[in-house]
Amino acid sequence: MEDHQTDSSISFLPHLEAKIRQTHNLARLLTKYAEQLLEEYVQQQGEPFGLPGFSPPRLPLAGLSGPAPSHAGLPVSERLRQDAAALSVLPALLDAVRRRQAELNPRAPRLLRSLEDAARQVRALGAAVETVLAALGAAARGPGPEPVTVATLFTANSTAGIFSAKVLGFHVCGLYGEWVSRTEGDLGQLVPGGVA
Secondary structure, three states: OHHHHHHHHHHHHHHHHHHHHHHHHHHHHHHHHHHHHHHHHHHHHOOOOOOOOOOOOOOOOOOOOOOOHHHHHOOHHHHHHHHHHHHHHHHHHHHHHHHHHHHHOOOOHHHHHHHHHHHHHHHHHHHHHHHHHHHOOOOOOOOOOOHHHHHHHHHHHHHHOHHHHHHHHHHHHHHHHHHHHHHHHHHHOOOOOOOO
């Protein structure tokens, strides 16, 4: 019976390596998509977005911020837990940006489709990271922030004005890129042979 357990754990390793590679490749692809989404978002917002030197203020966003500088010093499993938590909040935020952009830029179907795709894809990446964490025996701790609360915050900010809504959407698209890129790097630490 011990031989069977050894055989099953040995056969589990290639499956885990394959899942890590697959998840890493998805994160790499989404990092590229996130760059394209941010460019497309900026193009649709008009001036001053996209002007050289334009740096919009960072508006506070409950439930999500960019990766902290201390993130890199944490063990990989803890970084992946933080990645998973951030990825779980992003779909609701991206959906809220899409809804607001549908009001502000109804003639930008490509942007709206890209935001919808981004929400779906980041949800899939979050689930894949959770699967990797579970396989490593380091499942995420407890439930993440409630998406409804985050979406409500975004809706409350929509009354603050068009420019603020555009800045908030810009910030969400930027955070999407930061977190998928960070997830890609963190998963790269687990890819056999280093970053693939």
